Amino acid sequence: MRPTVHDIAAAAGVSLATVDRVLNQRPGVRHVTREKVETAIRELGYIRDVAAANLAKGRTYPLVFILPASDNSFMHGLNAEIRQAVLRSSAERTDIRTIEVPAFDPAALVSVLEELSREKPCGIALVATDAPGVRAVVDRLVRERFPIVTLVSDLTGSLRHHYAGVDNIAAGRTAARLLGRFLGPKKGEIAVLAGSMLVRDHRERLEGFTAVMAEEFPDLAILPVLEGRDDPEIAHMLVADALCRNAGIIGVYSLGAGNRGLIRALKEKAVDRVLTVIAHELTAHTRAALIDNTIDAILNQDAGHEVRSAIRVLKAKADGLAVIEAQERIRLDIFLKDNLP
Amino acid sequence: MRPTVHDIAAAAGVSLATVDRVLNQRPGVRHVTREKVETAIRELGYIRDVAAANLAKGRTYPLVFILPASDNSFMHGLNAEIRQAVLRSSAERTDIRTIEVPAFDPAALVSVLEELSREKPCGIALVATDAPGVRAVVDRLVRERFPIVTLVSDLTGSLRHHYAGVDNIAAGRTAARLLGRFLGPKKGEIAVLAGSMLVRDHRERLEGFTAVMAEEFPDLAILPVLEGRDDPEIAHMLVADALCRNAGIIGVYSLGAGNRGLIRALKEKAVDRVLTVIAHELTAHTRAALIDNTIDAILNQDAGHEVRSAIRVLKAKADGLAVIEAQERIRLDIFLKDNLP
DNA sequence: GATTTTTTGATTTACGTACATCAAAATTGG
DNA sequence: CCAATTTTGATGTACGTAAATCAAAAAATC
Structure with missing residues (x-):
């Protein structure tokens, strides 16, 4: 059996409430006590049960996808995959919204991002227009602890947490x-x-x-x-x-x-x-x-994989969890007429 | 907010206990009452919160992987991916075991499967040797409600729930x-x-x-x-x-x-x-x-994807849930020297 | 040393579901 | 119609975590 908060409390010789304070970075814990708890967590190999935590919190993950308003099949496909993800949102506790911005227009993208920073979604995925202005806002948002992933097209030199797209x-x-x-x-x-x-x-x-x-x-x-x-x-x-x-x-x-x-x-x-x-x-x-x-x-590039990967990564980052790197690598598909799906 | 068991009970005009009896196919519910509840479930679009259910049940998923004992890099890689999955098992509530059988030996595979049918794992993944005897046991196990997926190599005409491998x-x-x-x-x-x-x-x-x-x-x-x-x-x-x-x-x-x-x-x-x-x-x-x-x-074929897909599908089948078909399709990777991962 | 402030403990409720128990009601058989 | 049986309701506990409250203890300040 994996250890629970009760085991941590017992091992550290503190109360459940204190363990909770440490785990959820609430104030009012002395430095030495915090260290005792953290040691116990490490030694017992405690991992928070995310399912139980989400249940208790009634947590949902408000996510935003920002896409260029391009009238081509690829973007339509990407949109369709996001809609599929929306259908699964109750099971995945996500709350997904998409915003369309004019294509190839850094200024429009910047202003949308600025606005989003005010309403605090727990994650943003964007098809990046590669411009210094865009990079500046993205970096600022990352520093303000917004999980951000670029989708399909990356942002040169930016701090975005992840890029969900092909090489x-x-x-x-x-x-x-x-x-x-x-x-x-x-x-x-x-x-x-x-x-x-x-x-x-x-x-x-x-x-x-x-x-x-x-x-x-x-x-x-x-x-x-x-x-x-x-x-x-x-x-x-x-x-x-x-x-x-x-x-x-x-x-x-x-x-x-x-x-x-x-x-x-x-x-x-x-x-x-x-x-x-x-x-x-x-x-x-x-x-x-x-x-x-x-x-x-x-x-x-499989738009469905990109969307699902972006969602998984954003959720993981929001929870401060690790991702399975190999799983999130978006592969380049090569299709000849013989291996069409 | 998605509906809960309480909402179902209220809508159907029955008690929580009765809803529970219907949901978990426990006896002691009159036919008409059962139908009332099922109607309410359908109309409200109730979906069981799997995370909460698993928490309540303390459920784990005992899974078995059956692999041929072949000394080649691909099988070693497959094994390594299964070990990776074992490392994640506490978070995923899985309990994974692998069994090696002689390669290209239908009889050995059959006897292992026979034995497994006694200890009731909640799912089996096997690299199938394509023989009628193997198909017969697999089909019998499927009829006895064991979730089974074939891995890497499929079993002609069998009832296995899924094939996690390439075309x-x-x-x-x-x-x-x-x-x-x-x-x-x-x-x-x-x-x-x-x-x-x-x-x-x-x-x-x-x-x-x-x-x-x-x-x-x-x-x-x-x-x-x-x-x-x-x-x-x-x-x-x-x-x-x-x-x-x-x-x-x-x-x-x-x-x-x-x-x-x-x-x-x-x-x-x-x-x-x-x-x-x-x-x-x-x-x-x-x-x-x-x-x-x-x-x-x-x-x-990406062995990691195959293993993760097999696990997802087995878990879903064990819970009677749907899978995202597109996500579970194992793609054929084509590598030239330029697109190596 | 008394007072204020900070830290900690104890306890409770909640999330959505599973499962068990016991009593009450409804249905069936004779 | 009474007894036996089946069906249903009411209720409580549990899972592991979050979050809140209030009291108690410890530390810091004067």
Whole structure:
């Protein structure tokens, strides 16, 4: 049997009330007494029964998710996963709210965060726009003991407790190697479609991609990056245009969202050409394109895992508990048409 | 606030004791009364607070893991993950025990299961040897209301509640496509190294692999399968022998364990040849081989996820609760040297 | 040494459920 | 209709922790 507060009280030679004061950092305990209790806790290996504690406290975990208001399948999917989590909230004692902010807009994100700091949620998850202003508020909130995790896209150099997303440099590198290996001995040009260089995940993917391309596949030349702002219409225009102008394109890497537009452009302008295409994010559109051979591989981050991981981590941080690191690592999924879920 | 037993009692117009009798299927409730209570439960959307219930019951979950006594890195890793889970058992109210049985030995597995049926654990996870005798006991145990999940390798047509492992047909298909795409226009022969055709996971991987090879890569010929019994020594011998005899081999698919032997053989016999190699299971050996380009891609199942998933599912089944299907799907990891964890 | 302040103890209630006991009511059998 | 049986209610305790109250003891201040 694991020890209880009663065992601690007996072992330390103090009353239950004192143990409670120590455990819940309430005032009115002398330093020496506090130490006696802490020693007993350590020696007996006491671990607070979180279930019982939550029951007694009637505790719930008010959590806030801050998402960019982007109209693409990935963000819709992320939203859907959060709604799923809301359905489970009674069992998990969570109370989840989402706030949408304009995409790629640091100032809007900052003001939302400022406001949140007043209403004291017990945890915040945000898709970070990577800007110094954002980092400043996040760091301040962390210092004020708000558990904060970044979701999908991280915040450079910030104190956030955790990042629930994939390693985007590795993702870019992986895309490059897949593209290079799939193309084999062919020489030609590679078009890269990104959302915006204002978000860190896109920058990092590009960074990884170009690094491996330069190191290992010198016969493939990367064309200037097309910035589609994760918008299907803009993406369509940019890709269609590039394909028309440049007959030397033999491969495409789409590292952002808005793949609907990319796929349409490919089907319109490249029916007669053999292109090798790698895209990010598994959605209804990219899935169909993978199956009909328009896309050769999809790199994906599982939005459901990211949301559940963010919630687990925020709850754990709120309780001052450890997390299972390996469990919270968000893996890069690679889908070919054979291993689609 | 979610409804409690008190709310149910009030709504149904009965006493707390009667609600309790209904909830815990105790006798002494008239049919009509029982229905009244069940209606109230449904209408208020009552969900038992599992944490409070477990607290009251002082419940623990005695779980048993049955593993083959195989001396390879994957099984060692699986064992290590179970030990990790044991460390968490006080917090998770689990009481985990593992039993080792001889590998590829249905009779041994059956007798262990028979014995377990007497001591009533609240859940069993087993790496199944796919044999009718094993299926028969498992089905009997399921009918006797033992929660059972298969781990890593499934049991054909059985009633087990859940399978915590990857889709091995998809894994084989994926391996074939990666190999085919990496080899590009080359023609030649492919060596396949398996553990044993007695376990379903290996059979399925081979099935998926040969299917895609036949459909999509007719220029690649699959040589007769080498059965290495997941043993590094045997694997080494078989692969070295095949490489010496057959100069036409341009690719290797290792779908089982014992990759230490494979890697040694490759380094000894194929330094001067350009081979494309796909192997299963990320271990210290395969990881090193991926980094030094001896292996081109590794397909992996995350043993930690499998163990944690098995535990979650067994607990949920023991409590008669639903599981989050998407969370319990074990994904096939594809590792290139760029996305190693 | 008396007074104030701080620290500690003892005790109670609560959280939501499980489970046991005993009495009261309702139903059934004869 | 009475007795036997079944069903239901009322009540209390327990699980491990949180949180509050009030009294008692110890320490610090003058």
